Amino acid sequence: MKLQAVSSEAPPGALELLIALGEKGENGFGGTPVGSDPGKLDEWLDYCAHVATAKPLSDDFAVQTNYWITDDNGFVVGLLRIFPRINKALLNKGGHLGYYVAPAYRNRGYGKAAIRLALDKLRAKGVRRALVTVESHNTVSLSLVKALGGVQEDERIDDETGQAFCRFWLETDCCTKTGK
Numbered sequence: 001m002k003l004q005a006v007s008s009e010a011p012p013g014a015l016e017l018l019i020a021l022g023e024k025g026e027n028g029f030g031g032t033p034v035g036s037d038p039g040k041l042d043e044w045l046d047y048c049a050h051v052a053t054a055k056p057l058s059d060d061f062a063v064q065t066n067y068w069i070t071d072d073n074g075f076v077v078g079l080l081r082i083f084p085r086i087n088k089a090l091l092n093k094g095g096h097l098g099y100y101v102a103p104a105y106r107n108r109g110y111g112k113a114a115i116r117l118a119l120d121k122l123r124a125k126g127v128r129r130a131l132v133t134v135e136s137h138n139t140v141s142l143s144l145v146k147a148l149g150g151v152q153e154d155e156r157i158d159d160e161t162g163q164a165f166c167r168f169w170l171e172t173d174c175c176t177k178t179g180k
């Protein structure tokens with residue numbers, strides 16, 4: 001599998017993935033407008049190019065790179081977001097990365113492999129410890145982050161939704177050091 005930066009060309013399976021993700025997303029991983037209107041694909045691809053540019057970090061803006069998670073045939077099975085520098089809002093909830101694998105491709109190792117590659121990318125950008133936040137009911141993601149050596153700092157409540165979430169720190173060289 002690979003992480004392929006989202007560009008103006010959508011690879012095979014991209015639209016199906018965004019439709020599966022929907023507009024609301026799942027478990028705190030945000031959806032996109034394409035989820036309810038497939039005609040908005042090009043607009044969303046432009047948006048990804050826009051948010052990947054290096055504006056100064058502010059309370060309202062953090063650079064974000066979106067990556068397709070693709071299988072060995074280049075087919076899209078998931079989506080991953082990296083925020084190399086986190087602002088106050090992301091330090092509270094959201095962290096340095098978010099990940100989503102389409103239901104049809106879950107439990108085949110894509111999620112774990114994608115997080116490992118994302119940690120490599122963050123390390124290459126100078127991030128030594130990555131923050132990952134996981135809703136407290138999300139047992140799959142909780143076990144995944146713990147399996148990768150994530151250390152829980154605390155549990156907080158989202159002011160807007162009332163949803164409890166856990167905040168974990170992951171060493172970005174955890175996988176190379178320990179082979180996890």
Ligand SMILES: CC(C)(COP(=O)(O)OP(=O)(O)OC[C@H]1O[C@@H](n2cnc3c(N)ncnc32)[C@H](O)[C@@H]1OP(=O)(O)O)[C@@H](O)C(=O)NCCC(=O)NCCS
Nearest residue numbers: 026027029099100101106107108109110111112134140141
């Ligand atoms: C979380 C998510 C990305 C995991 O993706 P995935 O590709 O299924 O994950 P993996 O196949 O790499 O599985 C990771 C581990 O979880 C375990 N797991 C996977 N699905 C499971 C399930 N339904 N129940 C229990 N354990 C499960 C696997 O056995 C694996 O553990 P192992 O490495 O010890 O075998 C995926 O479930 C998802 O997209 N969920 C919706 C969005 C989301 O929750 N994102 C995270 C926000 S913090």
